[in-house]
Amino acid sequence: MDQINASLPLVFAYVLPLCLLVWLWLSVNIKSRTKLLLTLCLPVIYAVHWYGLQSLRGWPANQSLPNQFELIAADVVEPEASQNRDGKIHLWIRQKSNGEPRVYGLPYTRQLHKILFETKQRMEAGQTQMGRLYDASSNRGAAIGNNQKLEFQNATRAMLPPK
Numbered sequence: 001m002d003q004i005n006a007s008l009p010l011v012f013a014y015v016l017p018l019c020l021l022v023w024l025w026l027s028v029n030i031k032s033r034t035k036l037l038l039t040l041c042l043p044v045i046y047a048v049h050w051y052g053l054q055s056l057r058g059w060p061a062n063q064s065l066p067n068q069f070e071l072i073a074a075d076v077v078e079p080e081a082s083q084n085r086d087g088k089i090h091l092w093i094r095q096k097s098n099g100e101p102r103v104y105g106l107p108y109t110r111q112l113h114k115i116l117f118e119t120k121q122r123m124e125a126g127q128t129q130m131g132r133l134y135d136a137s138s139n140r141g142a143a144i145g146n147n148q149k150l151e152f153q154n155a156t157r158a159m160l161p162p163k
Contacts, residue, residue: 010053013049014046014049017042017045018042021038021039021042024038025039059103060090060103060104060105061102061103061104061105063104064146064148065091065093065104065106065131065133065144065148065150066093066095066133067132067133068095068130068131068132068133069093069094069095069130069131070093070094070095070097070128070129070130070131070155071091071092071093071119071123071129071130071131071152072092072093072094072101073091073092074089074090074091074092074116074119074120075089075090075092076088076089076090076108076113076116077089077090077108078108078113079108086107086108087107087108087113088105088106088107088108089105089106089107089108089109089112089113089116090103090104090105090106091103091104091106091131093131106144106145106150107144107145109142109143109144111142111143112142112143112144112150114142115141115142115150115151115152116152118152119152122152122154127154127155128154128155129152129153129154129155130152130153130154130155131150131151131152132150132151132152132153133148133149133150134148134149134150134151135147135148135149136148136149
C-alpha cells in the first residue's frame with residue numbers, strides 16, 4: 001500500500017500534462033503550430049523527468065566517486081559469459097561522517113573484487129574502512145576507469161580531547 005501512495009504523485013506528474021495537452025488541442029483557440037510544438041515538447045519533458053528520478057529512487061549514482069569516503073557495504077556481481085552478463089560492483093558509501101549514504105556502480109574487475117573481499121573481512125572484524133581515489137599512475141589500489149585507482153584503508157580513530 002505504501003508503494004502505491006509513493007507512486008501516486010509520479011502518476012499525476014505524467015497524467016496531468018497529458019490532460020492539459022488534450023485540453024489545449026480540443027478547446028483552446030491557439031495556433032496549430034504552437035499546439036504541435038507543445039505536443040513535441042511533452043516526451044522531452046517526460047524523458048528529463050525520468051532520468052532525474054533515477055538518482056532519487058535508489059539506483060546507483062551516475063557520478064564519479066568522491067576522492068575520500070567511508071565504505072558502508074559492497075555488493076559484487078561477477079560476470080557470467082554463459083548468460084552474456086557483465087559484472088558489476090556496487091559500493092554503498094558515505095562521503096562525510098554524518099552524511100547520507102549513496103550507492104555507486106563500478107564496472108567489475110577481478111583486482112577490485114579481490115580488494116573488496118579483503119576489505120569486507122576487515123569490516124567484519126569491526127574496522128571502519130575508508131576509500132580513497134588515486135591517479136592511475138599510482139602503484140596503489142585497483143583501476144576503476146577514468147584514469148583512477150581505488151584503495152581501502154582502516155580509518156584512523158579520532159583522538160578524544162583530554163578531560
